[in-house]
Amino acid sequence: MPTKLQLTFTADAPKGDAITICLIGKDCQIIPDLDQALAAHLIDAMAAFQFTGAVGKTMLVYHNQTSYLLIGTGAELRAGAAAEKLGGKLFSALAETGAKRGWLIDHKLDDQLLADICFGAELASYHFDRYFTDNKSADAQVQLFVTASGLQADSPLMADRRALANGVFVARDLVFEPANKLFPESFATRCSALADLGLEVEILDEAAMQKLGMGALLGVGQGSRRESRLVVMNWRGGGDEAPLALVGKGVTFDTGGISLKPPKGMEDMKWDMGGAAAVTGAMAAIAGRKIGKNVVGVIGLVENMPDGNAQRPGDVVTSMSGKTIEVINTDAEGRLVLADALHYTETRFKPRMMVNLATLTGAIIVSLGKEFGGMFTNSSGLAAQLRAAGAVTGEPVWHMPLGAAYHKMLKSHIADLKNIGGPYGGAITAACFLENFVNDTPWAHLDIAGKAWSDKATPTVPKGGTGYGVRLLNQLVDDWQEVSCDSATSDGDDDAG
Ligand code: BES
Ligand code: MN
Ligand code: ZN
Numbered sequence: 001m002p003t004k005l006q007l008t009f010t011a012d013a014p015k016g017d018a019i020t021i022c023l024i025g026k027d028c029q030i031i032p033d034l035d036q037a038l039a040a041h042l043i044d045a046m047a048a049f050q051f052t053g054a055v056g057k058t059m060l061v062y063h064n065q066t067s068y069l070l071i072g073t074g075a076e077l078r079a080g081a082a083a084e085k086l087g088g089k090l091f092s093a094l095a096e097t098g099a100k101r102g103w104l105i106d107h108k109l110d111d112q113l114l115a116d117i118c119f120g121a122e123l124a125s126y127h128f129d130r131y132f133t134d135n136k137s138a139d140a141q142v143q144l145f146v147t148a149s150g151l152q153a154d155s156p157l158m159a160d161r162r163a164l165a166n167g168v169f170v171a172r173d174l175v176f177e178p179a180n181k182l183f184p185e186s187f188a189t190r191c192s193a194l195a196d197l198g199l200e201v202e203i204l205d206e207a208a209m210q211k212l213g214m215g216a217l218l219g220v221g222q223g224s225r226r227e228s229r230l231v232v233m234n235w236r237g238g239g240d241e242a243p244l245a246l247v248g249k250g251v252t253f254d255t256g257g258i259s260l261k262p263p264k265g266m267e268d269m270k271w272d273m274g275g276a277a278a279v280t281g282a283m284a285a286i287a288g289r290k291i292g293k294n295v296v297g298v299i300g301l302v303e304n305m306p307d308g309n310a311q312r313p314g315d316v317v318t319s320m321s322g323k324t325i326e327v328i329n330t331d332a333e334g335r336l337v338l339a340d341a342l343h344y345t346e347t348r349f350k351p352r353m354m355v356n357l358a359t360l361t362g363a364i365i366v367s368l369g370k371e372f373g374g375m376f377t378n379s380s381g382l383a384a385q386l387r388a389a390g391a392v393t394g395e396p397v398w399h400m401p402l403g404a405a406y407h408k409m410l411k412s413h414i415a416d417l418k419n420i421g422g423p424y425g426g427a428i429t430a431a432c433f434l435e436n437f438v439n440d441t442p443w444a445h446l447d448i449a450g451k452a453w454s455d456k457a458t459p460t461v462p463k464g465g466t467g468y469g470v471r472l473l474n475q476l477v478d479d480w481q482e483v484s485c486d487s488a489t490s491d492g493d494d495d496a497g
Contacts, residue, residue, distance in 0.1 A: 003169065005091060005125035006143045007118055009153045010103075014145040018101035019060075019067045019094065023086075024053035026075040031107050038063060042070065056086065056459075058093040069093055069102065079112040081394045087120025088459030095125075095142050106147040114151050118144075119161040123460040126169055128176040160289055164474060167285025168467035170194075174277035175452060175465030179253035179270045184221070184229040184301035187252060187273065191231045191280055191299075197287035204230040214340040216319040220333040221302035223257055223310025230341065233283040233297040243294035244480060245351035246283070246473055247341050249334045249358035250276025250301040257304045257330030258312055271465065272334070274452025275357035276301060278469030285474045295477055296349050300341035304333045316415045320344060321437055324415040332419045334360045335430055338445075339437040346441050353382055353442040353483060355476065356434070357469050363426030364400075364447040372398035373451050373468065376431035377444035381483030386444055389475035394460075395468055397446060406432045442483045446472075 008014075024030060028046045030039050045061040046052070055074030060067060071090055077083060094102040109117075121144060129140075151157065174182065174190065182190075188203045195201050206227050209218055214230070221228030234243075251272040255261060261269065271277075276299035283297040311317070315327045317336070321343040325336065338356055345354060357373075364374040373390070375397040377383045383399050390396040406428045409421035417436060421429025431445050451468040454461060461467075 003122060003125045004127055004140045004142055005122055006141055007122065007153070008143065008145050009151070010145045010147055012147070014101065014103050016101070018103040018143070018145060019069050019097060019099045021069045021071065021090065021094070021102050021104045023073050023077070023107050024051075024070050025073055026053050028053050042068065046070070056089045058089065060097060067097070067099070069097065077113065079110065079116050080392060083113050083116035084120030084123065084394070085459045087117035088124035090117065091121035091124040091142070091144070092459070094144065100141065101143045101145070103145040104147065106149055108149055111151045111155065111157055114146070114148055115155070115157040115161050118146065118158070119165060120460050122161070122165045123168060124462065126172055126462055128173065128464065163288030164285045164471065166288055167281040167474065168470045170284045171277040171281030171467035171470045172465040174280060175271045175274055175467070177270070179303070182273070183226040183252045183303055184250070185227060187250060187276070187301050188229040188231050191233060194233065194280070194284055194287065197284060198235070198290070199283055199287045200234040200236070202232040202234070204232070209340075212344065213318065213320045214344070215317040216325055216336040217300050217302060217340040219311045219315065219317040219327065220251075220257070220304055220336050223307035224303035224305040226252070226303045229301040230344070231299050231301065233280065235283060235287050235291065235295045237290060237292045238294035241294055242352045243296045243349055244477055245345050245349055245354040246279045246295065246297045247338065247345050247354060247356035248276035248279035248297070248299040249273070249338055249356070249360065250299045251334055251337065252301060252303050254304045254331070254333065255306060257333060258306050258310050259329045259331040260306055261331060268453065271453050272359050273301070274359045274448055275469070277452070277465070278357045278448070278467070278473065281467055281470035282473035282477075285470060286477055291477060293477060296345070296351065298341055298345045300337040302333070302337055304330070319437065323417060323436060326412040326415040326418040328418045329420045332430070334358050335419060335433045338434055342434060342437045346438060351441060353379070353480070354438065355386070355444045355446065355473065357446045357448050359449040359452050360445075360447045361427045361430045361449055363430070365450040367400070367427055368398055368450060370450040370454070372396050374398060374400045374427055374447040375444055376400050376402055376428070376447070378402070378435065378438065378485045379442035379444070379483050380486055382442045382444050385476060385480060385483065386446075386472070389472050389479060393471040393475050395451075395472040397472070400431070401428060402432055402435055407435075410436075440485055442485050
């Protein structure tokens with residue numbers, strides 16, 4: 001059970017005791033139709049504790065056998081990210097009181113605003129408790145009753161937010177799972193279950209990939225006892241038009257292979273499938289929301305292990321595109337998986353645009369810290385749309401360069417390409433490597449190594465698997481406008497730029 005929030009819309013006060021929740025505006029503004037004596041008491045209490053209604057601040061007040069949870073909204077509460085954040089704080093404050101029930105009285109809020117508050121509370125309530133044997137998740141349930149003048153549980157707005165929250169939780173669940181439970185085959189099985197939402201799910205096994213010539217992807221998986229898979233999730237909401245394509249790196253565990261990683265922190269590499277999780281979650285959201293467009297999600301699933309059969313540094317593999325790759329470092333495996341996944345997606349679906357997500361490099365964390373996903377693209381039009389989608393959803397991206405100077409660093413003496421560049425600009429050379437496997441489709445690569453997992457909670461994202469990318473992709477698909485590739489492509493012989 002991914003969420004411990006139970007949301008109930010109710011016309012009247014819930015039976016039994018529930019903490020009454022009041023939103024308080026700037027300078028202790030209380031909603032006008034609150035009982036006068038109660039309002040006077042609350043104002044007194046706020047003054048005593050210097051509570052001014054500043055945004056996100058909370059306070060508990062007891063009066064006439066009832067507890068009141070006051071939540072500051074600041075001067076003006078807007079729908080969108082601010083309202084979600086407030087909803088997240090509302091949930092945490094309610095949970096912290098130890099109470100199991102809260103009642104958000106009718107504040108005559110705009111539907112959109114209230115839906116966003118509920119959505120924020122829902123996102124904040126996520127927890128992954130699958131492997132605790134003293135499973136207390138039933139007692140951990142928090143019930144939030146909401147009284148509203150317009151919005152109801154079955155309002156389209158609420159159904160839409162629920163579908164989106166479900167997509168985020170699909171991704172978080174996948175990211176949290178340990179690699180002995182979630183491996184290429186079991187990941188693919190989970191994708192199959194999404195057929196319930198109306199997605200067409202197709203699974204390619206190793207034999208099928210062999211036939212297609214996916215030597216780059218298969219080379220990464222060949223050292224593992226777990227078979228590799230490629231999963232295609234197709235949402236056909238848009239008739240015959242060419243689809244938008246989402247592509248994900250799904251390395252269910254990355255030991256580094258023969259270029260073995262050091263032990264410290266290696267457990268983090270269970271979430272090296274964060275890109276595939278984001279794509280899967282986004283497809284779940286898109287299908288759940290019944291979007292009127294065609295969207296296809298493709299994920300490459302492999303486990304990168306050292307073994308007697310593992311690929312060696314120096315091996316040369318032939319990718320599906322026909323390009324040969326010298327594998328200098330077996331730990332630069334994500335790009336090998338994506339090389340084939342991108343080429344397959346572009347040639348089979350001829351998409352109108354293609355966005356891939358991957359926990360691709362440690363170098364992107366060196367560049368951007370954990371604040372942004374790194375965005376690399378051959379289309380400034382797509383860059384603008386991704387930047388906008390990132391800003392409204394709170395899943396921001398920062399535009400990084402591509403360019404011929406970086407491409408040169410990928411030249412091999414014995415093959416078309418090698419899989420690593422020099423010591424510097426590692427996130428950029430990784431992106432340039434991918435660019436070799438995209439032809440003339442508007443494409444963006446998002447390096448989300450700093451975003452898929454978080455060590456500290458924020459109001460709507462608990463610690464651990466973040467589900468980063470689901471909302472970003474969902475928004476992009478919603479708002480997408482026709483784009484083209486930039487005329488000065490960066491893979492020519494000209495200088496960087
Ligand atoms: N999965 C890692 C990147 C990564 C690092 C993700 C930290 C999340 C957190 C990737 O496969 C990798 O190992 N990249 C190498 C590339 C290098 C060998 C060129 C890296 O970043 O060190
Ligand atoms: Mn690696
Ligand atoms: Zn990796």
